[in-house]
Amino acid sequence: MPAATSSSPTAQAPSRDLRTDAGLASALRLNVLRLARRIRVERRDNDLSLSQLAVLGTLSRFGPLSAGELAAAENVKPPSMTRTISCLETVGLVTRRAHDTDGRQVVVELTEAARHVLEDDRRRREAWLAKRLGSISPAEREVLRQAAPILERLAGS
Template sequence: MPTIENASRTDAGLASELRVGVMRLRRRLAAERHPDNELSLGSMAVLGVLYRTGEATVGALAEHERVQPPSMTRTINCLEEGGYVVRRAHESDGRIKLITLTESGRATVLADRDRRDAWLARRLADLTPAERETLRAAAPILDHLASKE
């Protein structure tokens, strides 16, 4: 019968295996970015958030990406200079600035996503149906782990 100590050791081993596997996959997916894309992974993450959620304040983006607002402001400034985002005043409070994805930003997100999704789909095709089903079940769990504090 498993003890709490054995379960902790087993969880620690699982944690280590997941960390290594997820980090290797992240690095591999990062390497598959569109060759014309010169944006940092952090900048792409911000564009991705705006694509998924719509416009947001710098503060909300900083909180989502777990960075300090001044760091997010620098990222937004670079994205704005590149034509990927625009700032606009909030309808009811002009002091609040909302960051919105431009068509160029949207196209950049989609091109980058399509390229990496295609690479991953090719790798998934090499797996057995059972392995793909296991990953299908694990995907929401991994997302849940990533969103925890």
């Protein structure tokens, strides 16, 4: 088999020295992005944008939130969040209602339809990843098990 050339899509990236923090950071960045991109492909029949799905996911995790709280959680400007909420409301995935204790404030919450959309989306992507995990050794799966909480901390910083 001929060696991959630098112009071929299968060519390997320059070797990174994983013993250095810079090399590890580079390898993690590249491979986390590739994995995230591949997982996103599994949402092939979902008409929602990634930002809309992210808002639904945030509401699923935290419950009803104000538009300002959602904007802060998603790190976007309030006018952008207002547009996203309006789009989601139009398709029946969120509703707006008065805050339980502060009638001046409006909160956004998921509809039952949104819960189904999220569950179907998660199920499809997790099934793909579970299948991929089945293709690696038990020892490699154990390494990933140990790395998962570390990656969660890195992502949350």
